[in-house]
Amino acid sequence: MSRIVTVAAAQLGPIQKADSRESVVARMIALMEQAKAKGATFIVYPELALTTFFPRWYHENRAEADHWFEATMPSPATQPLFDKAKALGMAMSFGYAELTPDGHHFNTSILVDKTGKIVGKYRKIHLPGHVDYDTSRSHQHLEKRYFEPGDLGWPVWEFEGGLMGMAICNDRRWPETYRVMGLQGVEMVVLGFNTPSVNAQRGDEKIEDRMFHHRLSCQSGAYQNATWVVAVAKAGDEDGHHCMGGTLIVDPNGKIVGEIDHEDDGILVHACDLDATIFGKETIFDFKRHRRVEHYGLITERVGVGAPLGK
Amino acid sequence: MSRIVTVAAAQLGPIQKADSRESVVARMIALMEQAKAKGATFIVYPELALTTFFPRWYHENRAEADHWFEATMPSPATQPLFDKAKALGMAMSFGYAELTPDGHHFNTSILVDKTGKIVGKYRKIHLPGHVDYDTSRSHQHLEKRYFEPGDLGWPVWEFEGGLMGMAICNDRRWPETYRVMGLQGVEMVVLGFNTPSVNAQRGDEKIEDRMFHHRLSCQSGAYQNATWVVAVAKAGDEDGHHCMGGTLIVDPNGKIVGEIDHEDDGILVHACDLDATIFGKETIFDFKRHRRVEHYGLITERVGVGAPLGK
Numbered sequence: 159m160s161r162i163v164t165v166a167a168a169q170l171g172p173i174q175k176a177d178s179r180e181s182v183v184a185r186m187i188a189l190m191e192q193a194k195a196k197g198a199t200f201i202v203y204p205e206l207a208l209t210t211f212f213p214r215w216y217h218e219n220r221a222e223a224d225h226w227f228e229a230t231m232p233s234p235a236t237q238p239l240f241d242k243a244k245a246l247g248m249a250m251s252f253g254y255a256e257l258t259p260d261g262h263h264f265n266t267s268i269l270v271d272k273t274g275k276i277v278g279k280y281r282k283i284h285l286p287g288h289v290d291y292d293t294s295r296s297h298q299h300l301e302k303r304y305f306e307p308g309d310l311g312w313p314v315w316e317f318e319g320g321l322m323g324m325a326i327c328n329d330r331r332w333p334e335t336y337r338v339m340g341l342q343g344v345e346m347v348v349l350g351f352n353t354p355s356v357n358a359q360r361g362d363e364k365i366e367d368r369m370f371h372h373r374l375s376c377q378s379g380a381y382q383n384a385t386w387v388v389a390v391a392k393a394g395d396e397d398g399h400h401c402m403g404g405t406l407i408v409d410p411n412g413k414i415v416g417e418i419d420h421e422d423d424g425i426l427v428h429a430c431d432l433d434a435t436i437f438g439k440e441t442i443f444d445f446k447r448h449r450r451v452e453h454y455g456l457i458t459e460r461v462g463v464g465a466p467l468g469k
Numbered sequence: 470m471s472r473i474v475t476v477a478a479a480q481l482g483p484i485q486k487a488d489s490r491e492s493v494v495a496r497m498i499a500l501m502e503q504a505k506a507k508g509a510t511f512i513v514y515p516e517l518a519l520t521t522f523f524p525r526w527y528h529e530n531r532a533e534a535d536h537w538f539e540a541t542m543p544s545p546a547t548q549p550l551f552d553k554a555k556a557l558g559m560a561m562s563f564g565y566a567e568l569t570p571d572g573h574h575f576n577t578s579i580l581v582d583k584t585g586k587i588v589g590k591y592r593k594i595h596l597p598g599h600v601d602y603d604t605s606r607s608h609q610h611l612e613k614r615y616f617e618p619g620d621l622g623w624p625v626w627e628f629e630g631g632l633m634g635m636a637i638c639n640d641r642r643w644p645e646t647y648r649v650m651g652l653q654g655v656e657m658v659v660l661g662f663n664t665p666s667v668n669a670q671r672g673d674e675k676i677e678d679r680m681f682h683h684r685l686s687c688q689s690g691a692y693q694n695a696t697w698v699v700a701v702a703k704a705g706d707e708d709g710h711h712c713m714g715g716t717l718i719v720d721p722n723g724k725i726v727g728e729i730d731h732e733d734d735g736i737l738v739h740a741c742d743l744d745a746t747i748f749g750k751e752t753i754f755d756f757k758r759h760r761r762v763e764h765y766g767l768i769t770e771r772v773g774v775g776a777p778l779g780k
Contacts, residue, residue, distance in 0.1 A: 286759070308761075311764045311778065312764065313778040313779035321777055328759075331753065333644030338768060340774070341768070341771045341774055342778055360752075367722070370723070370724075374685070382644060411678070413681075439774070441671075445771075446772055449595075449645075449773070450618055453619075455769060457648055457769060458765050461760050462756045463651070463756055463757070464652060466625035466653040466654060468627070
């Protein structure tokens with residue numbers, strides 16, 4: 159069995175409010191065909207891939223946002239994507255807003271195998287932003303209004319011959335995300351993001367700073383867990399709101415092996431050798447020899463900052 | 470009360486086996502005088518600052534290494550350093566090998582206030598390397614032979630008008646290190662290191678890669694906890710074994726504000742505004758709003774890698 163997974167990081171350019179899911183799925187299929195032509199066997203699309211990044215839009219009545227959510231998956235609009243993936247023998251991952259039968263709302267990603275079967279689901283745990291309209295911000299980021307925090311943890315799946323995990327957007331900034339998967343031996347973390355180019359609470363933090371933090375987070379998570387990281391943007395100008403690009407693939411040594419330099423639809427393909435994770439996992443990050451959990455207690459005991467312990 | 474702490478990161482060039490502690494202390498005092506002249510009020514020296522990096526030398530009988538350890542602190546050899554710090558009103562931190570009255574061995578750092586009083590002690594938790602002689606390595610790294618893992622956790626102290634923490638060398642690669650201190654509100658982490666320029670188990674990993682991992686670890690730890698990080702090297706060629714430099718100061722945004730570009734004795738001085746930590750701590754890394762400890766359980770439940778949880 160080969161340990162090479164040839165991944166296509168499939169960046170999406172902007173999706174306007176007025177764009178239909180069908181039009182987006184057509185773009186995703188076009189990217190999948192490009193990925194297939196370049197030898198990819200696994201394609202990764204961004205967070206909330208089917209719609210505009212709607213959490214920037216405030217609704218007093220939250221139910222008015224429900225039309226951005228999917229009540230089934232595959233849905234009628236995404237069935238052609240599943241059909242195409244199955245026809246091409248392409249595994250895939252993408253994000254969408256999930257409305258459960260019992261009325262819960264999540265920011266979700268799925269893993270779909272080459273037969274079109276959904277074999278893994280992740281619901282975003284680190285929701286950024288805020289619940290109520292915030293006049294102090296240059297733009298709204300209402301993920302805490304429209305979604306509940308994920309309730310599935312960070313499982314790692316046997317998938318495509320390796321150990322695969324998922325994260326979404328803001329999760330990538332939190333070392334706990336990667337570590338929980340690292341402790342399951344993860345070899346590749348795939349994640350999508352929608353990241354505004356300017357900090358809504360600090361206008362002088364612009365795209366270069368935001369890109370720096372993005373890379374720093376993905377690279378350190380990869381290095382410190384000896385895993386591949388595939389991070390995929392939805393980029394460009396959505397109805398006057400700009401999101402950065404920066405779709406990239408990081409190797410288990412923390413090095414960026416490729417990055418997309420535009421903000422349109424496009425793919426980045428890389429043959430990722432999962433065996434490249436072994437050296438780090440068996441030496442400097444051989445957790446069983448080096449971790450000292452007896453001193454990590456605060457990480458799960460405290461949610462927020464508490465008193466300093468030095469006396 | 471001012472929230473500026475003017476720090477001097479005081480890099481030491483090589484210390485040979487034959488060099489006396491008195492000769493090293495004289496070098497440390499010279500750096501302290503330079504730091505004072507440049508307006509610093511707090512000087513940080515490297516890990517195991519008083520001696521060569523002795524864990525590279527194997528002794529069948531471990532007790533033969535005891536002469537590298539300090540049984541008291543201040544010791545006769547370091548008393549002049551404490552006296553000078555008190556005379557200059559300079560706070561300081563440095564590392565040394567600690568032998569306790571009851572026979573335990575630790576890789577230790579201390580915080581010393583402006584009156585010369587030891588107010589904080591940290592014992593290195595993440596010991597790298599190995600216990601027994603390893604013929605497969607290009608050089609030995611016997612920290613697990615000569616030291617026990619630290620038993621004091623990572624306390625944070627009120628110090629110099631801010632919240633101060635310590636780490637040592639390999640600790641900086643572990644996100645748990647910074648997070649445990651971040652959960653105590655740490656505003657500055659000081660750490661020293663002795664990092665061989667070549668990976669003993671992978672000869673093609675050379676100084677550029679090692680420096681990359683060093684910076685990546687310090688920068689991500691700073692950013693993800695919105696804290697200053699001051700990392701200080703012992704550098705250069707010790708009896709034919711080369712350690713990298715890379716003494717640097719990272720701001721709470723993850724940016725390197727200064728770095729020493731040589732491998733000799735030298736200082737890097739920066740006026741660190743502890744209030745620069747506030748923005749990150751109150752927004753994207755406002756732990757109490759964003760952390761989800763109910764999903765972090767594996768971090769303390771598992772030491773090493775266990776079974777994947779995806780089904």
